[in-house]
Each structure stands twice: as structure tokens, then as C-alpha cells.
Amino acid sequence: MKYADEFRDKTIARGLARVIGAEADSQREYRFMEFCGGHTHAISRYGLEDMLPANVRMIHGPGCPVCVLPASRIDMAIRLAEQPEVTLCVYGDLMRVPGSQGKSLLSAKAFGADIRMVYSTLDAIRIAEQAPNREVVFFAIGFETTTPPTAVMIRLAEKKWLKSFSVFCNHMLTPSAMHSILESPDIRNIGRVEIDGFLGPAHVSTIIGTEPYEVLAEQFGKPIVIAGFEPLDMMQAILMLVRQVNEGRHEVENQYSRAVTRKGNRRAQEEVSDIFELRDQFEWRGLGLVPHSGLKLKQAYAQFDAEMRFTMHEVRVADNPACECGAILRGVKRPVDCKLFGTVCTPEIPIGSCMVSSEGACAAQWTYGRFRDYRLRRA
Amino acid sequence: MRAYQRKLDIKNGRVDLSHGAGGRAMAQLISGLFHEAFGNEWLARGNDQAAFDVGAGRMVMTTDGYVISPLFFPGGNIGSLAVHGTINDVAMGGARPLYLSASFIIEEGFRFSDLKTIADSMGEAARAAGVYIITGDTKVVERGKADGLFISTTGVGVLADGLDLSAEKARVGDRVLVSGSLGDHGTAIMSRRQNLAFETEIVSDSAALHDLVALMVAAGGSSIRVMRDPTRGGLAAMLNEIAHQSGLGFHLQEEAIPVKPAVAAACELLGLDPLHVANEGKLVAIVAPDMADAVLAAMKAHPLGCDAADIGEAVADNHQFVQMSTSFGGGRIVDWLSGEQLPRIC
Numbered sequence: 001m002k003y004a005d006e007f008r009d010k011t012i013a014r015g016l017a018r019v020i021g022a023e024a025d026s027q028r029e030y031r032f033m034e035f036c037g038g039h040t041h042a043i044s045r046y047g048l049e050d051m052l053p054a055n056v057r058m059i060h061g062p063g064c065p066v067c068v069l070p071a072s073r074i075d076m077a078i079r080l081a082e083q084p085e086v087t088l089c090v091y092g093d094l095m096r097v098p099g100s101q102g103k104s105l106l107s108a109k110a111f112g113a114d115i116r117m118v119y120s121t122l123d124a125i126r127i128a129e130q131a132p133n134r135e136v137v138f139f140a141i142g143f144e145t146t147t148p149p150t151a152v153m154i155r156l157a158e159k160k161w162l163k164s165f166s167v168f169c170n171h172m173l174t175p176s177a178m179h180s181i182l183e184s185p186d187i188r189n190i191g192r193v194e195i196d197g198f199l200g201p202a203h204v205s206t207i208i209g210t211e212p213y214e215v216l217a218e219q220f221g222k223p224i225v226i227a228g229f230e231p232l233d234m235m236q237a238i239l240m241l242v243r244q245v246n247e248g249r250h251e252v253e254n255q256y257s258r259a260v261t262r263k264g265n266r267r268a269q270e271e272v273s274d275i276f277e278l279r280d281q282f283e284w285r286g287l288g289l290v291p292h293s294g295l296k297l298k299q300a301y302a303q304f305d306a307e308m309r310f311t312m313h314e315v316r317v318a319d320n321p322a323c324e325c326g327a328i329l330r331g332v333k334r335p336v337d338c339k340l341f342g343t344v345c346t347p348e349i350p351i352g353s354c355m356v357s358s359e360g361a362c363a364a365q366w367t368y369g370r371f372r373d374y375r376l377r378r379a
Numbered sequence: 380m381r382a383y384q385r386k387l388d389i390k391n392g393r394v395d396l397s398h399g400a401g402g403r404a405m406a407q408l409i410s411g412l413f414h415e416a417f418g419n420e421w422l423a424r425g426n427d428q429a430a431f432d433v434g435a436g437r438m439v440m441t442t443d444g445y446v447i448s449p450l451f452f453p454g455g456n457i458g459s460l461a462v463h464g465t466i467n468d469v470a471m472g473g474a475r476p477l478y479l480s481a482s483f484i485i486e487e488g489f490r491f492s493d494l495k496t497i498a499d500s501m502g503e504a505a506r507a508a509g510v511y512i513i514t515g516d517t518k519v520v521e522r523g524k525a526d527g528l529f530i531s532t533t534g535v536g537v538l539a540d541g542l543d544l545s546a547e548k549a550r551v552g553d554r555v556l557v558s559g560s561l562g563d564h565g566t567a568i569m570s571r572r573q574n575l576a577f578e579t580e581i582v583s584d585s586a587a588l589h590d591l592v593a594l595m596v597a598a599g600g601s602s603i604r605v606m607r608d609p610t611r612g613g614l615a616a617m618l619n620e621i622a623h624q625s626g627l628g629f630h631l632q633e634e635a636i637p638v639k640p641a642v643a644a645a646c647e648l649l650g651l652d653p654l655h656v657a658n659e660g661k662l663v664a665i666v667a668p669d670m671a672d673a674v675l676a677a678m679k680a681h682p683l684g685c686d687a688a689d690i691g692e693a694v695a696d697n698h699q700f701v702q703m704s705t706s707f708g709g710g711r712i713v714d715w716l717s718g719e720q721l722p723r724i725c
Contacts, residue, residue, distance in 0.1 A: 001643045010708045017708075047709015231707050347714075358650075367714045 007230030008046065016235040017051040024242050030056045032241050033331050034199040035178065037064030037359025038229040044364040046231040056238065059331035060361035062177055062286060063201060065142045065170075066093045067353040067360040068329065070283040071319065073170055074099035076312050077139055080168065081105065081113040083310070087131060088115045088168075089124035090139040093357045098350055100317035121153035128157070128165040136162075137306045141170045145203040147295065148268040151275045154297070154304050168306040169296055171276065174204050175212045176293035177284060181330055182220045184287070195331060197241040199234060200226040202256050209264025213252045221250045228256040275301055283316065285353050286329030325352035328361050335365040342366060387411045392491040399485070399519025409517060412491070416498035417481075417505065421513035429513035431478055433537050441468040442533040450497070450527055453567045454583030455659075457530055458497035462504035462512075463587045463659060464610070465534040470589035471606045471662065473544045473596050474536035479505065481532050482516040486525040497528065508587040510534075536589075541601065546624035546665075548604040553693040554671035555629060556664045558591060558678055559584070559686040560637040561614055565656035566645045577648070581641050586660030591681045595664065598677035602670035608662045615654040615713045617663060618701045628696025631703040631713065635690045655716045665693060 024030060034040060040060045043049060049058060062068050074097050081088040088105070095106040095117065109115040114134075118124050121138065128136035140150045150167060157165045178198065200213055205226045213224045223244035227237030237255040244251065254260055275298060282294025297305040306312065319325065323345070324338035335341045335354070345351040347363050354362035387407060397404040414422050421429040445461045455463075462479065469476040481501065485494070505512050563584040570579045588608065595603060605625075609617040614636075618629050638653045646653045660683065666674045671689060678684030691703075701713040 001640050001647065004644075004647060008707050010706060013708050044711060045705075046707040047705045047711045048707070050709035051707075367712060 004230070007228070007232045009232065012232055013051060013235055016232065016239060020056065020235070020239050020242060021053045023239070023246065024053050024056055025246060026055060028055065030196050030242060030245060031059055031194060031331075032056070032197050032199060032238060033059040033061045033181075033195050034227075034234070035061040035063040035174065036199075036201045036204070036229070037067065037357065038202060039199055039227065039234060040064070040361055040364050041359045042229050042231055042234060044367065048231050048234060051235070052238065056242065059195065060328070060364070061198075061331060062181070062284065062329040063143070063174065064354075064357050064359040064361075065146075065172060066097060066357035067325070068172065068177070068284045068286060069094075069097065069141060069170060069353065070285045070316070071098065071100040072283065072314050072316050074105070075101075075317065076314060077168060078103055078105060078108045078113070080137060080306065080310060080312060081108055081115050083135075085135045086114065086310075087127060087134045087136045088113070088139060089118045089127060089136065090115060091119075091141065092117045094139060094141065096350065097353055097356045121149045125153060125156055125160070125162070125165070128162050129160065132164065135164050135166070135309075138165075138167045139170070140167045143172055143174050143201070143204045144207045144272075147171045147272050147276065148207060148265075151271040154275055154301060155271075157304060158301075166304050166306040166309050167297065168312070169276070171295040172282060172284070173293050173295070174201055175208075175216060176290055177287060178213070178216055180284075180287050180290045180293070182216065182222065184330055195222065196245050197223040197225070199237050199241070200224045200252070202226065202228045202233070202259070205254075205256065205260040205264065207265050207268050210252050210254050210260060210262050211264070217250050217252045223250045223253070225253045226256050226260050228259070283314075284329075285319065286326035320351050323352040325354045325362070328354055335362040338362070387491060389491045389495050394485050394487060394489040394491065394494065394519055396487055396519055396521070399517060405517060409515075412495055413498055413515060413517070416495070416502035417512040417515075418502065419511045419513060421511065422515075427514075429478070431513060433477065433535075436537040436539050439469050439472045439474040439536045439538050440533065441465060442531065443468060444529065444531040446526070446529050447568070448526055449568070449571050450493070452571050452583055453581065454564075455585040456497055456500055457528060458499075458501035459504040460583075460585050460659060461530040461532045462501050462508070462510070463585050465532040466508055466510060466587040466589055467608045467659075467662070469534040469536040470587075470592040471544075471608055472536075472538060473542045473592065473603065473606065474538040475593065476508070476510050476534055476536040476587075476589050478535045479510055479512045479532050480514045481512050481530060482518075484518050484520060484525050484529040484531075486527050487519055487522045489527055494528070504587065508589065510587075539596070542596065543601070544603060544605050546605045546621045547626075549621060549625035549627055549665045549693050550604070550667070551627060551693055551695045552668050553604060553665045554668055554689050555618070555631065555691045555693070556666055556671065556675055556678065557614070557637065557688055557690050558588070558662045558664075558684045559660075560639045560642065561609070561658060561661065562638055562642040562646060562653035562656035564659040565613070565651075566642045568657075569649060569651075570645065577645070579641055579645060581639070581645060584658055584660035586683055588660065588662050588683060591678065591683045592662070594677045594681050594684075595674050599666055599670045599674040602667035603674060604665045604667065606662050606664045609658050611657050612716050613653070613655045613657060614663065615652070615701065616715055618713065619699075619715050621665065622696075622699040622701055625693070626699065627693045628699055629691055629701045630694045631691035631701065633703050633706045635688050637686050637688050654713055668692075
């Protein structure tokens with residue numbers, strides 16, 4: 001496949017692996033967090049960890065929007081979809097995410113809720129146009145990458161005079177989450193897990209640019225390398241991180257320069273800021289309430305805001321106490337450290353959200369990486 | 380005196396509830412449309428069952444329901460699929476398929492013209508395969524109670540003496556052979572789904588594999604331990620199934636697995652893994668190592684096996700994992716698919 005295979009070349013990968021192996025100081029460990037679910041998926045899909053020296057370890061971060069969505073938001077969506085006049089449009093990944101009562105959108109659908117799986121925001125618009133008598137709600141989720149399409153969708157709905165169309169907004173912001181991880185006590189104080197650097201988001205950064213990370217790198221003294229989602233992108237970015245650590249630097253570097261600029265996509269940023277504004281705080285599964293980390297619709301677009309339109313209430317719920325998703329998302333624990341992993345929590349019957357999306361740390365580990373730990377345990 | 384009956388208006392007419400009610404309308408639909416399409420001596424006798432001869436050997440029987448959406452797709456339709464799929468299930472036992480039954484559940488309002496196209500392609504697929512559709516059933520349900528048309532087919536075949544293919548016969552060191560490129564059918568269907576529609580030249584691989592199987596059996600005999608067609612759940616589900624049934628693991632080489640560039644690109648776009656995508660004209664054979672090359676050569680000699688490849692081997696593994704060396708140079712597990720295959724969102 002042209003323009004993809006070039007970034008998956010085995011020979012170049014071996015060359016990069018050799019350089020990483022040669023430059024990584026054998027006297028120390030390097031622990032890098034890949035922020036995005038896309039990175040986690042690629043690591044597992046291509047078996048990237050097998051190519052890295054043993055003292056370079058990847059920690060799977062919270063960058064899967066499905067995984068960090070708290071059960072309370074799923075509960076809200078289920079309650080909404082159970083209203084007879086509502087048609088709820090959702091991305092497929094969300095269907096199996098467990099809410100607080102073990103109920104998911106998939107099971108709500110089986111019980112009769114009108115829930116449709118869509119592949120793009122335009123599908124939802126089409127459904128709304130075809131069913132003017134239904135209350136069509138789009139379950140908007142994702143980081144900065146998926147926010148501009150939601151903004152465009154709201155503009156389109158306004159232009160088309162769609163009176164019974166609205167958006168249940170769950171858009172989240174990545175730099176705030178990185179900030180929260182770096183501030184969390186188990187990373188700062190206890191020092192159990194020291195993160196030596198970050199592989200920064202790829203697609204998110206095409207929108208927001210590299211600039212927003214500069215203050216983080218500076219404030220916390222951690223190198224950040226924006227990396228593409230192809231395996232060679234990641235190998236190169238890991239090498240750049242190793243070099244920064246060796247040289248005692250903590251800068252924002254851009255490996256993904258073919259798509260990301262320092263300032264990002266201005267047009268998309270303007271669209272977003274026209275329609276959305278910051279929430280005071282938003283709950284992330286595993287991270288808790290993170291200040292200024294979520295978006296909501298501005299008052300001027302209240303008619304498209306499902307939370308206003310249906311006076312939806314968020315009731316915070318505690319996750320299963322044995323579920324380690326929180327610690328896993330902060331990089332403090334690994335999936336195999338969780339008692340539920342692979343026992344009662346599998347991709348078929350997920351307890352925690354990390355097991356649901358293929359980008360979740362636990363699902364990726366279960367699907368692609370199990371045998372690695374099994375080999376380790378056996379040894 | 381015979382009552383006057385107006386001819387079926389194939390061009391503009393539609394199926395209504397009377398066509399499933401057991402009266403003249405139903406008789407007319409069956410004789411005018413299905414008999415016409417399937418035409419054979421058993422159907423012509425018009426009995427509720429068909430009596431037939433079978434040759435020496437053990438009988439093989441299988442049944443399958445077809446509920447595909449959309450009904451028409453590049454490379455076939457639900458009718459040809461219902462014939463190919465059931466022939467293949469018989470053939471995967473190493474057997475020669477002989478007869479099929481077909482049962483139709485039709486939604487009220489279904490176009491006669493579509494029904495005729497589908498029935499004709501069933502007849503055509505059966506004739507091309509040398510198999511006869513010798514008995515059938517028609518039901519009509521109210522609008523909204525079925526998605527256009529469901530077809531269920533049962534197949535009967537005979538198995539030569541001495542042949543007994545089964546998953547538990549797989550042994551460590553056996554080779555894994557695949558008859559051609561993976562993922563064509565599922566991707567072709569996806570490309571026609573209403574909310575996905577993308578331009579592509581990908582065509583379903585739907586085909587009857589029994590001739591290919593006959594060549595393989597002639598070349599390999601009982602050194603072929605087991606054969607399966609990787610339909611729903613793709614190669615990944617199929618190999619995991621065999622791993623569980625045989626108590627072995629499998630180790631695959633990603634570089635050896637044939638996937639067409641267009642299929643790989645479509646899967647990339649949709650966030651799918653070609654190893655999880657359905658096929659309807661491919662088979663996977665687990666073959667004893669000493670005969671693997673001979674069986675592979677026999678496969679390549681048939682047009683449906685010209686891209687056949689040796690993609691890996693059976694290994695001892697108490698966990699019964701299917702593992703793969705990736706073309707990038709790492710390793711990964713090839714697991715069952717969880718739930719429906721859902722494209723990722725970011």
C-alpha cells in the first residue's frame with residue numbers, strides 16, 4: 001500500500017532499533033508514555049516493543065477517548081436513549097462501553113432504545129433529515145481531532161434548520177490531561193513511576209499544533225516528541241526522546257513534521273472556538289475531575305446542546321474498586337498488574353473501559369501482547 | 380376448465396402475502412420463478428420432498444442461513460452466496476457436494492425482478508458447480524418483519540472412503556495453507572453499505588471451492604488434517620477455533636499472507652484487520668509437513684488457488700494462541716474478534 005508501507009519498512013526499523021540500542025545508556029531505564037491510543041494500537045499491532053532494547057519501556061497513556069469517558073456519561077447517554085422520542089447516533093467503539101450498572105448502549109439497544117451506529121457526523125445529519133419527527137442526538141466524543149467535525153456538523157444543522165437535532169458533547173482536551181498526569185501525586189512524589197518523556201499526540205497535534213505542549217515540557221522538565229502513528233514514526237520519535245534524555249534536554253520536538261506545524265490548523269481552531277467553550281472541569285475515567293479539560297456548546301448554540309435540551313444530569317459513580325484502569329491510564333500500573341485483567345475482564349465482557357476500545361491499553365495488551373507476558377511469566 | 384391466471388409481472392410486480400399463503404399465487408411463484416431458475420427433474424415432479432441416489436461413501440450434510448445486507452454486491456448476490464457457501468461447507472469435509480435445498484423467507488413488497496435475478500444466479504451457480512437444488516420452501520412475511528429476503532440452504536454430499544478431516548487431527552509441525560488473498564468479500568460488502576459507500580474495484584471472492592478441494596484431496600489424501608473456509612471472523616477466528624479443537628497453537632508469518640493492496644487500503648481506512656474480515660471463496664488447509672508442498676502445488680494448479688500460500692505452522696502451545704511474526708519485525712497475537720468489528724474513531 002503506497003504511502004503507508006514506506007513507514008512500516010522492516011529494514012529501516014532494524015536500523016533504527018540498532019541506533020536506539022547503541023545510544024540508550026545500558027546503566028539506566030527509559031520510561032516513555034505514548035499518550036495516544038493510536039500509538040498504543042500501533043505498538044501492539046506491529047510488535048514494536050519487541051524491537052526496543054529491554055531498558056526502553058513504553059507506558060500506555062490515557063489517549064483513548066472511549067477509555068477515559070467516565071461511566072456517568074455512558075449512564076447519561078443510556079437514560080437519554082431510553083426516552084421514546086430520541087434517536088441516539090454513536091460511533092461504534094462506544095456501543096460496548098459499560099456504564100455503572102453493567103449496562104451498555106448495546107444492551108440498551110437490545111431492550112428497544114433507538115441507537116444507531118454511525119461512521120461520521122454527516123451520517124447523523126442524514127438521519128436527522130430523514131426523521132424530522134424524531135429527536136436525533138449525536139453522541140460527540142473525542143479529543144481535539146474530532147472536535148472540528150462536530151463544529152462543522154452544528155453549523156450544518158443550523159444552516160439546514162434542523163429543529164430536532166442536538167449534540168451530547170463529550171469533547172476533551174489533551175494538554176490538560178497531560179498536565180494532570182504530570183501533577184498527579186503518584187508520579188510527582190512517590191516516584192514509583194518516573195516518566196522520562198512523552199510521545200506526543202499525532203492527529204490531535206495537526207489541529208492544535210506543537211505550541212500548547214511547550215509550557216508542559218518547560219514546567220515539568222519532560223521531553224515531548226510529537227510522533228506519527230506509523231511504526232517507523234514511533235521508532236524515530238523514541239530515538240529522539242532517548243537523545244533528549246541523554247543530553248539532559250526537555251524540549252518539544254516534532255517528528256510528525258509532514259502533518260504537524262507549530263501553530264496547527266488555524267481554521268479548525270477558529271471553528272471550534274466559535275462554537276465551544278471550556279467547561280470548568282470534566283471527569284476523566286482514571287484521572288478524576290480535571291480542570292478545564294472538557295468542552296461544551298456556547299450559549300448561542302444552546303438549542304443544539306442535548307444536555308440543555310433534555311436537562312440531563314450527571315450523577316458521578318464509582319468504578320469497580322478492583323479495576324485498575326485509573327492507575328493504568330496514569331501509567332502507574334500495567335494491565336497485567338490488574339487482578340481483573342484476563343479473568344473477569346476481557347474484550348468480550350469488559351469491566352473497565354481500557355478493555356473496550358481496541359486502542360485501550362488492556363484490550364491492546366490482551367489482543368496483541370498477551371504472549372509476551374506469558375513468555376515472561378513462564379521464564 | 381382451468382381458471383384464468385394472469386402471468387407474473389416480473390418487471391414491475393412485487394411479492395405480496397398471497398405468494399406465501401399456499402394458494403394459486405404461491406404455486407405460480409414457485410413454478411414460474413423458482414422452477415424456471417433451478418430447472419431439474421426432482422423439482423419438476425413437484426413433491427414436498429426429493430428422493431435421490433447417493434454413491435458409495437459416507438454422506439455429509441450441512442446447513443446455513445443467509446441474511447446479508449446489501450443483497451447485491453460486487454461479485455455476486457445473496458443467491459449465488461447461498462449456493463457457494465453451502466457447497467463450500469460440504470466441500471471443507473473433503474466431500475463432493477451433490478444436492479441442495481433452498482428455503483426463502485421473503486418480505487412483503489419485495490420486487491419480483493430482484494427475486495428473479497437472485498433465483499437465476501442461484502440456478503447458474505448450482506449448474507456451474509454441477510449441484511442440483513432439488514427441494515425448497517417459500518414463506519412471505521409482512522413488511523418490516525424481514526430485511527427483504529433471507530435464504531437458508533442445506534447441502535448434501537458424499538465423502539470418499541478413508542477420508543475423515545477433523546480439527547483434532549492437527550499435529551505440531553503441520554503447515555497452514557491458504558488458497559488466496561484474504562478479506563475480499565467483507566471489504567466488497569462494506570464498500571456498498573449505505574453509510575460507508577466508497578469507490579473501489581474490490582469484488583467479492585464468492586465461489587464454489589469443491590473442484591479445488593477435489594484436486595487437493597487427490598494430491599494429499601489424508602495428510603490434509605482439516606480444511607475450513609474462513610468466513611465470518613476471517614482467518615483469525617478460524618485458526619483460533621482449530622487451535623482450541625486441536626489443543627495446539629499456530630505461528631504465522633504476516634509477510635506470507637496474501638492480501639490485495641486495495642483490500643489492505645480499505646481496511647486501513649475503516650480501521651479493520653484483514654485477518655478478521657470475511658471470505659466466501661477461500662479455504663485454509665492444515666496439512667502434514669511432508670505433503671504440504673504437493674498440496675500447495677495442486678492448489679496453485681486451479682484458478683481459485685493460483686495465489687495459494689504457505690503462511691505458517693502448528694506449534695505446541697498449552698495456551699492455544701495464534702501468534703504472528705509481523706512484517707515490521709515484531710510479534711503479536713492474532714485473537715478472536717470481540718463483538719462486531721467496529722472501526723476506530725481516532
